[in-house]
Amino acid sequence: MTLTGRLAFITGAGSGIGRSTCRILARDGAFIVAADKNKKNADETINAVSKEFKQKHISLELDVGNSSSIDEALGKILKEYGKPPTIIVNCAGILRDNFILKLSEEDFDEVLKTNLKGTFLIVQKCANAIIEHGINNASIINLGSIIGKYGNIGQVNYAASKAGVERLTRTASLELANKGIRLNSVLPGFIMTPMFQAVPDKVKTKFMSKIPMGRCGEPEEIAEVIAFLAGDKSSYITGTSIEVTGGF
Numbered sequence: 001m002t003l004t005g006r007l008a009f010i011t012g013a014g015s016g017i018g019r020s021t022c023r024i025l026a027r028d029g030a031f032i033v034a035a036d037k038n039k040k041n042a043d044e045t046i047n048a049v050s051k052e053f054k055q056k057h058i059s060l061e062l063d064v065g066n067s068s069s070i071d072e073a074l075g076k077i078l079k080e081y082g083k084p085p086t087i088i089v090n091c092a093g094i095l096r097d098n099f100i101l102k103l104s105e106e107d108f109d110e111v112l113k114t115n116l117k118g119t120f121l122i123v124q125k126c127a128n129a130i131i132e133h134g135i136n137n138a139s140i141i142n143l144g145s146i147i148g149k150y151g152n153i154g155q156v157n158y159a160a161s162k163a164g165v166e167r168l169t170r171t172a173s174l175e176l177a178n179k180g181i182r183l184n185s186v187l188p189g190f191i192m193t194p195m196f197q198a199v200p201d202k203v204k205t206k207f208m209s210k211i212p213m214g215r216c217g218e219p220e221e222i223a224e225v226i227a228f229l230a231g232d233k234s235s236y237i238t239g240t241s242i243e244v245t246g247g248f
């Protein structure tokens, strides 16, 4: 198992890609800390993972947009495991779609706060904890989106947040490479999760017609790429983005 003994901290772990990532990383031997704003859903993730892979996995309530909530979560992890996580996966994310002429300032701020600032805070606080503990082999994986690269009608806030995540990841990778911390982004296309299922059918049909592989992705197909980036098989990869889009 490629991740035996590693401690993995996954945000947005109560649903979709985050939940699948918990399962796949546990399958590969990691201890899982599943964190989500929705604690009940994070608990469900951990119950399922613990049934299948009998190691010490825990769930936490966490708001990635809130600095003290992250400090509290990291404090609990250190108390429980005596060390910081060395695999960090930022899956927490939200949509608040609208056309630019109608988008409220509140919905713009909320998306930037969760998707971009949340990623910044988790990266900064986890990297500091890793360095303070003298660890020099860690991997941080941030969820961007193919929309951050090409844009999409009705998603100025989301596209801007995800473009920001990609550039943040690249820049942090330059600063942290000599500390043994690798950072990469995964850019999913259209993946069958509650987030995508909430998109109106008309829009879904339009997207589907543009996917060369003719189908949406499954969350496990993102999680497998995350597992590759988390482990030593990708030991010379940092600062890059991997598109997982069925060719979109």
Ligand SMILES: NC(=O)c1ccc[n+]([C@@H]2O[C@H](COP(=O)([O-])OP(=O)(O)OC[C@H]3O[C@@H](n4cnc5c(N)ncnc54)[C@H](O)[C@@H]3O)[C@@H](O)[C@H]2O)c1
Pocket: 011, 012, 013, 014, 015, 016, 017, 018, 035, 036, 037, 038, 041, 062, 063, 064, 065, 090, 091, 092, 093, 094, 114, 118, 143, 144, 145, 146, 187, 188, 189, 190, 191, 192, 193, 194, 195, 196
């Ligand atoms: N599904 C797709 O098609 C797709 C495509 C591209 C990128 N992504 C990205 O992948 C990531 C996961 O998406 P998903 O489809 O699994 O979404 P999802 O809606 O199924 O899951 C997102 C999870 O994040 C949690 N969350 C939201 N705000 C939070 C906060 N402030 N603090 C902590 N947790 C919070 C939610 O409770 C939820 O459990 C997101 O960043 C999303 O933008 C998804």
